[in-house]
Every structure is written in structure tokens, then in C-alpha cells.
Amino acid sequence: LVEHNRIVLALDNSERFLLLSNYVFDASVEVIMMAILTGGTLIVASEQESLSSIQINHLVESQAITHIDAPSSLLKVLDIESHDSVKRVVSGGERTEHQLYERYGSKLVNAYGPTETTITSHQYQCLSRLSNSNIPIGKVVANARSYVLNESMQPVPTGSIGELYIGGAGVARGYWNRPELTTS
Numbered sequence: 567l568v569e570h571n572r573i574v575l576a577l578d579n580s581e582r583f584l585l586l587s588n589y590v591f592d593a594s595v596e597v598i599m600m601a602i603l604t605g606g607t608l609i610v611a612s613e614q615e616s617l618s619s620i621q622i623n624h625l626v627e628s629q630a631i632t633h634i635d636a637p638s639s640l641l642k643v644l645d646i647e648s649h650d651s652v653k654r655v656v657s658g659g660e661r662t663e664h665q666l667y668e669r670y671g672s673k674l675v676n677a678y679g680p681t682e683t684t685i686t687s688h689q690y691q692c693l694s695r696l697s698n699s700n701i702p703i704g705k706v707v708a709n710a711r712s713y714v715l716n717e718s719m720q721p722v723p724t725g726s727i728g729e730l731y732i733g734g735a736g737v738a739r740g741y742w743n744r745p746e747l748t749t750s
Contacts, residue, residue: 581606684736710734
């Protein structure tokens with residue numbers, strides 16, 4: 567995923583990543599690894615800073631943050647779209663609302679993926695104006711696959727309702743010491 571992001575999101579060693587979540591939270595792994603593997607800089611917000619939109623806004627400005635990854639609900643209350651340093655705003659962890667596109671435009675990236683798929687399995691870069699209020703989960707990332715299947719585990723036609731199945735290199739092989747979850 568980091569290599570995918572490096573290429574697709576044009577990440578390089580000049581990036582300044584803001585880590586807002588606790589390091590034990592799954593989404594933090596993605597931000598930490600992007601900083602390490604691109605040679606960028608990781609700015610770690612304190613717990614107090616991460617709980618205050620005013621302090622987050624200050625960090626973005628004072629630390630010239632280029633990459634911020636946060637849930638839609640937090641991005642709605644921040645005032646970072648005017649900061650010249652911000653290159654991309656990644657929304658993940660919950661449904662990305664259309665009003666974020668109105669604020670961040672082409673800087674907005676919608677990231678989707680359950681923890682079991684190593685955080686992000688799909689991404690959508692909002693490069694052009696969206697015609698409706700739904701921001702898609704996007705295309706599957708490198709080294710992953712996804713299928714929409716019916717109850718019989720058969721692919722459904724495009725536009726039909728089904729269950730999303732995700733496979734590939736980033737999918738966990740099972741739950742540690744939880745065979746009942748692994749087999750379900």
C-alpha cells in the first residue's frame with residue numbers, strides 16, 4: 567500500500583505527515599509507514615493537540631503539513647483548506663461526505679478499508695467535480711482485489727447490490743488465537 571500511495575499520491579521525501587491518532591490505532595500504521603518509507607517527516611500530535619481543532623489547525627500551519635489523514639467528522643471542523651502547504655487530505659474510517667469535496671476539491675482522497683485489509687483497500691482521488699452527493703470508495707489499491715458477490719458467492723452485475731469481498735496481499739490470514747472468527 568505504501569508503494570501504491572507513493573506512486574498514485576506522488577509522495578516524496580519532502581512530505582510532512584501529521585499523525586493525529588494514537589500509534590496503537592490501525593490507521594496510524596499507514597501514516598507512520600508512509601513517512602518512514604518515503605523519507606518524509608512525521609509530525610506527531612500530542613493527545614491534547616489531537617483533541618482540539620484549533621491546535622490541529624495551528625500544527626498544520628506551523629509545521630507546514632502536506633499530508634493529513636483523518637475521519638470525515640474531524641475534517642469537517644478543521645480550517646486547513648487555506649494552508650498552501652497542504653497537498654492532500656485523506657478521509658477514512660467513516661463515510662466521506664460530499665461537503666468535504668466542496669472544501670478540499672482535488673486535494674481530497676477517500677480511503678476505504680477494514681482493519682483486516684491492512685487499513686486501506688480502496689482509494690478515490692477527487693480529481694474532478696462529482697455529479698452527485700456520493701463519494702465512491704474508489705478503485706482497489708495495488709496488490710489487492712475486490713468483488714461484489716451475492717449470497718451464492720457469485721458476482722453480481724454492475725450496479726447491483728451485493729457483499730464486498732476483498733482479497734490480495736494485504737488481507738490478514740486470520741485472527742490471532744481466534745479460530746472461530748477466522749473460519750466465519
